Amino acid sequence: GQQLNQSPQSMFIQEGEDVSMNCTSSSIFNTWLWYKQEPGEGPVLLIALYKAGELTSNGRLTAQFGITRKDSFLNISASIPSDVGIYFCAGPLSGTYKYIFGTGTRLKVLA
Amino acid sequence: EPEVTQTPSHQVTQMGQEVILRCVPISNHLYFYWYRQILGQKVEFLVSFYNNEISEKSEIFDDQFSVERPDGSNFTLKIRSTKLEDSAMYFCASSGPGYEQYFGPGTRLTVT
Numbered sequence: 744g745q746q747l748n749q750s751p752q753s754m755f756i757q758e759g760e761d762v763s764m765n766c767t768s769s770s771i772f773n774t775w776l777w778y779k780q781e782p783g784e785g786p787v788l789l790i791a792l793y794k795a796g797e798l799t800s801n802g803r804l805t806a807q808f809g810i811t812r813k814d815s816f817l818n819i820s821a822s823i824p825s826d827v828g829i830y831f832c833a834g835p836l837s838g839t840y841k842y843i844f845g846t847g848t849r850l851k852v853l854a
Numbered sequence: 855e856p857e858v859t860q861t862p863s864h865q866v867t868q869m870g871q872e873v874i875l876r877c878v879p880i881s882n883h884l885y886f887y888w889y890r891q892i893l894g895q896k897v898e899f900l901v902s903f904y905n906n907e908i909s910e911k912s913e914i915f916d917d918q919f920s921v922e923r924p925d926g927s928n929f930t931l932k933i934r935s936t937k938l939e940d941s942a943m944y945f946c947a948s949s950g951p952g953y954e955q956y957f958g959p960g961t962r963l964t965v966t
Contacts, residue, residue, distance in 0.1 A: 774953045785858075785945050785957035786897060793953075831897060835953055840885055841910040842955065844897040 745770065747832055747845035755851045762819040764848040766832030775815040777806050778831045780847075786831060790817070822852050856880045858958035860946050866964045867936050875931045875961045877946030884950030886929045888921065890914065891943045891960075903929065904950075936965045 749766045756762055766775070774793055778786035790801050792808035792815060799806055807816045815832055832845040859878045867873045879886050888900040901911045903921055920932045929948075933940055941964050949955040 776953070776955065778957075780897075783960075785947075785959045788954060788956060791952075791954045833897070833955075839910050840887075840902040840904065840949075840953075841912070842887070842899050842902075844889075844899070846896050 745836060745843050747834070747843055749830075749832060749845040749848050751848060752846070753849040753851070755853060756822055758822060758824060758852055758854050760822055762822055762826070762850060763816065764818075764830060764850075765814060765816045766845045767814045768834075769813070771812040771837065772815075772834040773812070773837055774834050775806070775808050776833045776842075777804075777815070777817050778833060778844075779828045780831060781828045786833075789830075819850075822850075824852050824854050826850060827852050856882075858946055858948055858956055860944075860958035860961050862961060863959065864962045864964070866966065869938055869965055870935050873933050873936055873963065875933075875944050875946075875963070877929045877931075877958055878927050879929055879946065879948030880956060881927070883948035883956075885909075885948060886921075886923070887947040887949070887955065888931045889945040889947065889957075891945065893942070897945065900931070933963075936963075938965050941965045 777789045780786045790806040796810050797808040803820045805818045829847045829849050861876045886903045891897045900915045902909045918934045922930050943960045945960045946958045947955045
């Protein structure tokens with residue numbers, strides 16, 4: 744079935760460093776969503792992207808909708824300890840409300 | 855700020871028993887969803903619901919599962935005869951009219 748692959752699978756970084764992660768698909772998406780999940784909690788929506796090439800920020804987070812529409816990128820600047828969690832990309836299959844979630848990037852920040 | 859709520863937070867049930875998980879979506883949303891997340895794995899789509907009927911479902915959502923919106927606020931997921939492999943976190947979400955989906959805190963289902 745349809746899969747969204749995220750890389751890296753996990754990251755260990757120092758506080759203050761910038762972080763980049765990406766999400767790729769074999770088929771086109773018209774909407775990309777980025778979520779953060781902390782242990783024992785539900786995913787929290789960070790950023791939504793609707794147009795190819797779109798760049799959207801939410802505080803220290805910036806996400807981009809890839810121009811091929813088959814990928815998306817999330818950057819976190821000046822990471823802090825509370826950025827720890829799993830970051831998921833997601834999107835609805837074209838023309839549907841059936842959402843696919845990525846495999847996740849686990850982020851750990853060392854103080 | 856409006857949020858999705860779910861009850862109970864943790865449900866323990868015996869194999870073969872029926873279980874109902876409950877959700878109250880965000881009040882002006884139009885689309886409702888259930889997802890499953892087995893520990894340490896990715897979030898898996900189960901079903902989407904719009905205008906009082908299922909709009910899409912995954913291959914996981916077989917005849918053992920059903921959803922209902924019994925009134926104007928609640929949205930439920932029923933598992934008729936639970937199996938050990940149904941143990942997971944179950945998340946409710948809502949959206950609409952756009953595609954931005956908001957999740958509840960989840961119900962941890964443990965089948966023994």
